[in-house]
Amino acid sequence: MKRIAIDMDGVIADSYAQFIEYHRRETGILKSREESIGISEAAAFPFIRKHILTPGFFRDIPVINGSQEIMKALNNKYELFIVSAATEFPQSLAEKQAWLNEYFPFLGWQQMVFCGWKTIIKADIMVDDHFKNLDHFEGQTFLYNQPHNQLADPGRHTRVFSWEEIGRYLL
Amino acid sequence: MKRIAIDMDGVIADSYAQFIEYHRRETGILKSREESIGISEAAAFPFIRKHILTPGFFRDIPVINGSQEIMKALNNKYELFIVSAATEFPQSLAEKQAWLNEYFPFLGWQQMVFCGWKTIIKADIMVDDHFKNLDHFEGQTFLYNQPHNQLADPGRHTRVFSWEEIGRYLL
Known part of the structure; x- marks a missing residue:
């Protein structure tokens, strides 16, 4: 096997759905997946590290x-x-x-x-x-x-x- | 490399030191490592599952x-x-x-x-x-x-x- x-x-x-949602909560701005094409997750979502370290981030993706x-x-x-x-x-x-x-x-x-x-x-x-x-x-x-x-x-x-x-x- | x-x-x-310590707290009996020779950890420590699931067990081994x-x-x-x-x-x-x-x-x-x-x-x-x-x-x-x-x-x-x-x- x-x-x-x-x-x-x-x-x-x-995880992109979650990045987008946490970015919206942080900034009020709703990003699209298309804006993130061809750049790193960290470049697309400047608050990513803070968000990833937030309790609950991984629990409800x-x-x-x-x-x-x-x-x-x-x-x-x-x-x-x-x-x-x-x-x-x-x-x-x-x-x-x-x-x-x-x-x-x-x-x-x-x-x-x-x-x-x-x-x-x-x-x-x-x-x-x-x-x-x-x-x-x-x-x-x-x-x-x-x-x-x-x-x-x-x-x-x-x-x-x-x-x-x-x-x-x-x- | x-x-x-x-x-x-x-x-x-x-982990045996911790098994022995938790067993002592549970039963008042201080087991020795020698008593555990040749038998499984679960056989030697009947409360092992409860103890392993206790918060802190793995933190201060x-x-x-x-x-x-x-x-x-x-x-x-x-x-x-x-x-x-x-x-x-x-x-x-x-x-x-x-x-x-x-x-x-x-x-x-x-x-x-x-x-x-x-x-x-x-x-x-x-x-x-x-x-x-x-x-x-x-x-x-x-x-x-x-x-x-x-x-x-x-x-x-x-x-x-x-x-x-x-x-x-x-x-």
Whole structure:
């Protein structure tokens, strides 16, 4: 059974929706995803660090469309792991696990990894929205499209735009 | 640079000292480590699950002798990661990271992994006190001696009794 490592933020958790919402609360300005295309998350959302450190930020991020159904199916066919670079924000750890338990109840604690550098991950397939995680990974790689990576050449990684598309590749 | 994955409980954190202390508080009985030899932690400490779930349990576990000095030296010679099976007890996540920050301040968040199954870990060397973690690992393995594993045949794993001994092997 092949092992898949799936990222949280920007892959199953719609962090841009949350960035936009927290930016609106902070400034009164409603940004669009389009304004963020081709620039880093930090450049698009100047208060991002403060917001990410706010209790609750990671607990009520919306789920990315289609991820629940496709993940459930993948979970029957693969050894599925959630791998989230979370230790930079220790207060996010419990929130992230509670979020997973709520929206992905078919995953057990055995399948959750909260880490820093993902170079330590051994799997056959990785789905992530950041090149820094995919570039070091030796297996098959899917780049989940997000504004910050949208203009970059995906290189050897397969860019996907939706969970439906991931399902077509992997199910 | 070779990568080392180092367990927390029973390797750098003296969990038996904490089991004994919590058992004493619960029952008034002071157990010895010797009574626990050759039996599982759960068999030796019947209230273990309750105690492990108590806030604070993981925050003030004593540090295992010599681990700080040797880890600091290893950190200059290897790509060092702490890998702790912590997601079974979500309340432990933040406590474990705060504990690491206090006692191993030379480690960054990038080097911390809180996970469930350790089959997903890719490294060259693993130090752990549980066979379930070492047996699936393909690299060099060190079994840190603890009462629960003391009577078992270490098989292909190298049993070590102290951090000084780990230093002799790896520095």
